[in-house]
Amino acid sequence: MFRSFVYMKMDCREVNALLSSIFFLLCNTGSVFATDRSSSFHRRENVNLTQLQPFVLSTTTTVNEIVCLAHCLDSVLCVTAGYNGNDKSCRIYSVSPSPNDSGDTVTTQIKFYRRKATCQEFGYTAIVNTSECYKIHPTALTKTGASKECQQEGGHLIRITSSHMLESLIVDIDYLGLLRTYLYIDGYRRQGETIWRFSDETIMTFLHWNIGEPNGMNHTNPEDALILGNGFFHDAPQSFEIRFICQRSIF
The missing domain is CATH 3.10.100.10 (Mannose-Binding Protein A, subunit A)
Incomplete structure (x- = not known):
């Protein structure tokens, strides 16, 4: 049986993040990520990007959005993660996104996820x-x-x-x-x-x-x-x- 493999070049940090993301289950219909740490990410549409900007915790480059969400889980302050499919940039924020009712344009390449967690986390x-x-x-x-x-x-x-x-x-x-x-x-x-x-x-x-x-x-x-x-x-x-x-x- 013929099998094909895809190789990706990643540094050690991304490998560790990718390994931790194995615990995620991606539900194609609900766009919800669940983890073994009783946390979840809910996809948010029509996000007010301007409102989020002052609360950026970090910006990194990741291979995919799963790794981006893993970075969010690794931060005790992260509430929202945004992944840009164009430049593979991952931004994590310390606040929950508000609906975009200000007319700001949000590119469809950025996918936002809000974290659901407990106080203790x-x-x-x-x-x-x-x-x-x-x-x-x-x-x-x-x-x-x-x-x-x-x-x-x-x-x-x-x-x-x-x-x-x-x-x-x-x-x-x-x-x-x-x-x-x-x-x-x-x-x-x-x-x-x-x-x-x-x-x-x-x-x-x-x-x-x-x-x-x-x-x-x-x-x-x-x-x-x-x-x-x-x-x-x-x-x-x-x-x-x-x-x-x-x-x-x-x-």
């Missing part, structure tokens, strides 16, 4: 009874630096919206020995106002203040940022360099 912990995850960062940053770090990971500072959510979070924080550690959470107030808002401008309705808080509205260095400490909310200057909690969704 991204180094996060699940928020009880939600599709959201959180992570306490060990690095101390200012409020601006903390917000940027969370955005780079595809999320934002954690938005505590209920007593149930706070109580669950406090249990985890106490278990880690961080109950008395000050942590940035999402929330700010505009100069001269007493209303507190999340960074998306939603007005906050749950505020679990410590006794005597908030107390920094009229300080020389206004305390217009929100921090969590010992289970209560405190106002604080945005210039403080402290640890923080990020929140992101599982997709």
Whole structure:
């Protein structure tokens, strides 16, 4: 019986990625990839490419889209993978793609896949009874630096919206020995106002203040940022360099 073989030139990195991609099952009808790591990639059409650009984690050249998806699985931050069949470029992103309703043109040569995974695969912990995850960062940053770090990971500072959510979070924080550690959470107030808002401008309705808080509205260095400490909310200057909690969704 006659058999033909196709040879491809690959470096060691691509060989390793290709071997890991053996665990993928390509379903021709559903365009869904499944793996032995309980992850999957769902094909996304009509993607807003402009929205994804600021969140590129890396760009590489791969032999095919299977290897590209393997690269995404190897990154704890990767949410979306885009493979260009023309130049064989593979870009991985830290956010989920939004529908392309801005009129931007997306070439048909780029195939986008959104990763489906658990919080733990991204180094996060699940928020009880939600599709959201959180992570306490060990690095101390200012409020601006903390917000940027969370955005780079595809999320934002954690938005505590209920007593149930706070109580669950406090249990985890106490278990880690961080109950008395000050942590940035999402929330700010505009100069001269007493209303507190999340960074998306939603007005906050749950505020679990410590006794005597908030107390920094009229300080020389206004305390217009929100921090969590010992289970209560405190106002604080945005210039403080402290640890923080990020929140992101599982997709």
